[in-house]
Amino acid sequence: MAKKANKLPLIVDAAIIRFKEKGFEHTSVSDIVKQAGVAQGTFYLYFKSKNELVPAIAERILTTLFESIQENVDDHASTIEILTIVVDETFAITDQYDELIKLCYSGLAYYHTYERWEEMYAPYYSWIEAQLKKGIDEGGIQSKIELSSLTKMIINLIESTAESYFFGNQQTTSVREVKQQLLLFISSSLTDNQS
Amino acid sequence: MAKKANKLPLIVDAAIIRFKEKGFEHTSVSDIVKQAGVAQGTFYLYFKSKNELVPAIAERILTTLFESIQENVDDHASTIEILTIVVDETFAITDQYDELIKLCYSGLAYYHTYERWEEMYAPYYSWIEAQLKKGIDEGGIQSKIELSSLTKMIINLIESTAESYFFGNQQTTSVREVKQQLLLFISSSLTDNQS
Amino acid sequence: MAKKANKLPLIVDAAIIRFKEKGFEHTSVSDIVKQAGVAQGTFYLYFKSKNELVPAIAERILTTLFESIQENVDDHASTIEILTIVVDETFAITDQYDELIKLCYSGLAYYHTYERWEEMYAPYYSWIEAQLKKGIDEGGIQSKIELSSLTKMIINLIESTAESYFFGNQQTTSVREVKQQLLLFISSSLTDNQS
Amino acid sequence: MAKKANKLPLIVDAAIIRFKEKGFEHTSVSDIVKQAGVAQGTFYLYFKSKNELVPAIAERILTTLFESIQENVDDHASTIEILTIVVDETFAITDQYDELIKLCYSGLAYYHTYERWEEMYAPYYSWIEAQLKKGIDEGGIQSKIELSSLTKMIINLIESTAESYFFGNQQTTSVREVKQQLLLFISSSLTDNQS
DNA sequence: GATGAATGAGAGTTCATTCAT
DNA sequence: CATGAATGAACTCTCATTCAT
Numbered sequence: 001m002a003k004k005a006n007k008l009p010l011i012v013d014a015a016i017i018r019f020k021e022k023g024f025e026h027t028s029v030s031d032i033v034k035q036a037g038v039a040q041g042t043f044y045l046y047f048k049s050k051n052e053l054v055p056a057i058a059e060r061i062l063t064t065l066f067e068s069i070q071e072n073v074d075d076h077a078s079t080i081e082i083l084t085i086v087v088d089e090t091f092a093i094t095d096q097y098d099e100l101i102k103l104c105y106s107g108l109a110y111y112h113t114y115e116r117w118e119e120m121y122a123p124y125y126s127w128i129e130a131q132l133k134k135g136i137d138e139g140g141i142q143s144k145i146e147l148s149s150l151t152k153m154i155i156n157l158i159e160s161t162a163e164s165y166f167f168g169n170q171q172t173t174s175v176r177e178v179k180q181q182l183l184l185f186i187s188s189s190l191t192d193n194q195s
Numbered sequence: 196m197a198k199k200a201n202k203l204p205l206i207v208d209a210a211i212i213r214f215k216e217k218g219f220e221h222t223s224v225s226d227i228v229k230q231a232g233v234a235q236g237t238f239y240l241y242f243k244s245k246n247e248l249v250p251a252i253a254e255r256i257l258t259t260l261f262e263s264i265q266e267n268v269d270d271h272a273s274t275i276e277i278l279t280i281v282v283d284e285t286f287a288i289t290d291q292y293d294e295l296i297k298l299c300y301s302g303l304a305y306y307h308t309y310e311r312w313e314e315m316y317a318p319y320y321s322w323i324e325a326q327l328k329k330g331i332d333e334g335g336i337q338s339k340i341e342l343s344s345l346t347k348m349i350i351n352l353i354e355s356t357a358e359s360y361f362f363g364n365q366q367t368t369s370v371r372e373v374k375q376q377l378l379l380f381i382s383s384s385l386t387d388n389q390s
Numbered sequence: 391m392a393k394k395a396n397k398l399p400l401i402v403d404a405a406i407i408r409f410k411e412k413g414f415e416h417t418s419v420s421d422i423v424k425q426a427g428v429a430q431g432t433f434y435l436y437f438k439s440k441n442e443l444v445p446a447i448a449e450r451i452l453t454t455l456f457e458s459i460q461e462n463v464d465d466h467a468s469t470i471e472i473l474t475i476v477v478d479e480t481f482a483i484t485d486q487y488d489e490l491i492k493l494c495y496s497g498l499a500y501y502h503t504y505e506r507w508e509e510m511y512a513p514y515y516s517w518i519e520a521q522l523k524k525g526i527d528e529g530g531i532q533s534k535i536e537l538s539s540l541t542k543m544i545i546n547l548i549e550s551t552a553e554s555y556f557f558g559n560q561q562t563t564s565v566r567e568v569k570q571q572l573l574l575f576i577s578s579s580l581t582d583n584q585s
Numbered sequence: 586m587a588k589k590a591n592k593l594p595l596i597v598d599a600a601i602i603r604f605k606e607k608g609f610e611h612t613s614v615s616d617i618v619k620q621a622g623v624a625q626g627t628f629y630l631y632f633k634s635k636n637e638l639v640p641a642i643a644e645r646i647l648t649t650l651f652e653s654i655q656e657n658v659d660d661h662a663s664t665i666e667i668l669t670i671v672v673d674e675t676f677a678i679t680d681q682y683d684e685l686i687k688l689c690y691s692g693l694a695y696y697h698t699y700e701r702w703e704e705m706y707a708p709y710y711s712w713i714e715a716q717l718k719k720g721i722d723e724g725g726i727q728s729k730i731e732l733s734s735l736t737k738m739i740i741n742l743i744e745s746t747a748e749s750y751f752f753g754n755q756q757t758t759s760v761r762e763v764k765q766q767l768l769l770f771i772s773s774s775l776t777d778n779q780s
Numbered sequence: 781g782a783t784g785a786a787t788g789a790g791a792g793t794t795c796a797t798t799c800a801t
Numbered sequence: 802c803a804t805g806a807a808t809g810a811a812c813t814c815t816c817a818t819t820c821a822t
Binding site: 028029030040041043044049050 | 790791792793795
């Protein structure tokens with residue numbers, strides 16, 4: 001059984017499945033390898049410890065999000081149109097990964113690898129920031145807030161709204177409405193024309 | 196021995212201290228009782244399980260937050276002044292409880308007690324909503340967004356901004372500035388006068 | 391099940407039995423607790439780790455040896471008579487504890503607790519040294535060698551002869567003879583009358 | 586590739602290095618092959634198991650000792666001069682191999698291959714015995730002790746003194762002095778002229 | 781009510797060994 | 802001969818929980 005078969009994606013996939021079900025701490029390496037169909041020891045050929053899975057999964061989630069946003073964005077899209085796509089994809093990915101997203105936040109935080117998280121997020125932030133700048137330059141939007149803070153707050157707001165939506169299971173409001181209100185809130189902040 | 200020495204607050208205090216240090220999963224009941232200075236078995240006289248600590252702690256945090264906001268709010272304060280206080284107190288409590296806030300979110304979610312969380316949060320939400328309504332009625336602010344959604348988004352934004360500020364340890368921006376930009380973002384959304 | 395029953399001696403006894411059979415590294419904590427009839431976790435109430443058993447066992451062996459020597463030594467015994475008893479008891483204890491003695495040597499050495507070993511041995515060394523001094527003062531024996539070195543070498547020689555006797559299982563020579571030759575070797579060194 | 590690159594000595598060398606560092610049980614085959622620069626499986630082409638390394642290493646140590654003694658011994662040397670060399674070389678090799686010597690003792694003992702040990706030691710014992718016999722025949726030394734026992738005891742004493750010297754790290758006495766006292770002890774036993 | 785020794789299942793991790801290439 | 806990915810049993814150690822006192 002030499003050379004071939006890369007078991008790594010099997011393990012990551014299995015971990016994602018189990019973590020979604022039971023969370024990080026309540027999933028054992030034994031659960032993961034059973035799900036992956038590999039031996040207990042095989043896990044440790046690819047990851048030095050269970051904790052090392054966290055950044056691997058985080059990277060996969062963020063990459064997926066960023067890619068699906070970029071796939072859907074048209075070159076001539078307005079800032080609001082772009083943000084609509086960001087909202088849609090963030091909601092979609094939050095719905096899909098749910099428990100894992102919380103894991104990535106707290107997990108990465110706990111194991112003192114915040115730098116790693118920032119590093120992963122950096123290109124995403126830059127891209128959003130660039131879109132906002134373009135919108136401002138072209139006059140589509142306006143804001144008194146410093147650009148990088150604005151970027152951070154908008155991403156934060158979108159993510160936390162998505163999380164709090166899928167977090168509980170309130171059926172009082174439809175996703176449609178929530179997203180609409182969210183975009184309304186953001187855009188009213190970006191079309192600021194106070195005195 | 197004087198009085199009747201109720202051990203419950205001792206245990207909750209001890210748990211808060213230890214959870215801050217090591218997180219929920221990595222803190223053992225043994226750690227907690229050592230910190231509290233009570234016996235191992237005593238813990239189980241007050242809590243059926245370690246998990247039961249989570250709502251107890253969550254309640255304490257939220258109560259603290261809500262009380263300190265109300266203490267600082269003047270009857271004649273404008274909506275923006277009120278939100279300034281909400282921001283200040285939220286930042287303060289997030290700084291203080293940090294790790295525990297993440298615990299409460301994920302812990303409550305994990306153990307299927309979201310209802311409990313909502314129940315605790317309800318009076319806080321209602322109060323903020325009432326303040327916003329008052330602002331709108333009196334003409335100080337305006338928004339096209341449905342009131343309860345607006346409330347949720349504003350609280351979300353404040354909390355997530357505070358969390359993301361204390362989460363990493365970026366010293367690029369001062370708390371002062373972050374809070375200012377946050378309030379600017381919110382208020383520009385609340386002084387909407389698009390056509 | 392509070393307060394009473396001290397399981398510590400049960401565990402030490404069990405460990406001695408199992409270590410004799412299979413050696414330290416090949417005995418699992420699980421083996422020990424099964425032998426002791428206690429739960430796995432109970433072991434860790436008394437010892438922080440498996441390694442911590444080593445000094446505990448070492449101390450028991452050395453104490454046993456020293457006590458049985460002192461019980462057998464008469465106040466008016468000559469140095470050679472005393473050494474005869476030391477030889478007898480050392481052979482007896484080496485026969486009995488065999489594998490464990492090697493463990494104590496290498497175990498203590500390995501886990502960097504040589505100081506602890508020396509500390510345990512100190513009273514034994516002192517006592518032998520005192521007996522030799524008495525013998526020299528009273529004229530029964532004589533030696534050009536510095537007293538503490540002499541003590542060390544004699545103890546070393548006795549121990550290593552005993553070990554190498556029980557180590558293999560050569561039946562070529564009887565214990566009786568080996569001990570006789572050993573005492574002859576030592577005493578010829580202590581009745582030195584070269585030029 | 587040049588020659589036929591026999592990997593066996595590479596593996597033995599690597600094992601010696603690692604065993605010195607971490608001891609036998611705490612060194613993995615993986616450690617050894619990494620140090621040797623060969624593949625995991627290659628190890629098992631040369632040794633049926635990790636345990637098989639022990640006699641191979643023991644043989645190397647004893648061979649080294651014996652060779653360096655013989656290199657230094659002059660044909661016309663007196664018994665005491667020869668023993669001086671034996672002492673010097675034993676101390677040197679004990680210093681160098683330290684941890685490994687303990688391994689060989691206990692390892693060989695544990696795996697029931699005492700015969701193998703005796704077999705290796707035989708020529709060394711014979712040679713020492715022959716030197717002692719020559720000394721007695723020529724009148725340089727004398728002893729009432731049976732020759733093979735005498736040989737064993739002298740070798741034992743030298744080895745155990747060396748081991749106990751390098752075992753701890755007492756700097757109270759210099760090697761020089763220890764060796765001197767040791768030779769004094771031995772020679773006073775070999776120049777026995779009690780009535 | 782309060783205690784804390786005892787429990788034992790189960791966790792993460794290691795590692796000697798195998799075998800398809 | 803040589804490789805090294807894969808194996809899985811076995812290890813040490815943790816910890817929420819119980820219950821006799």
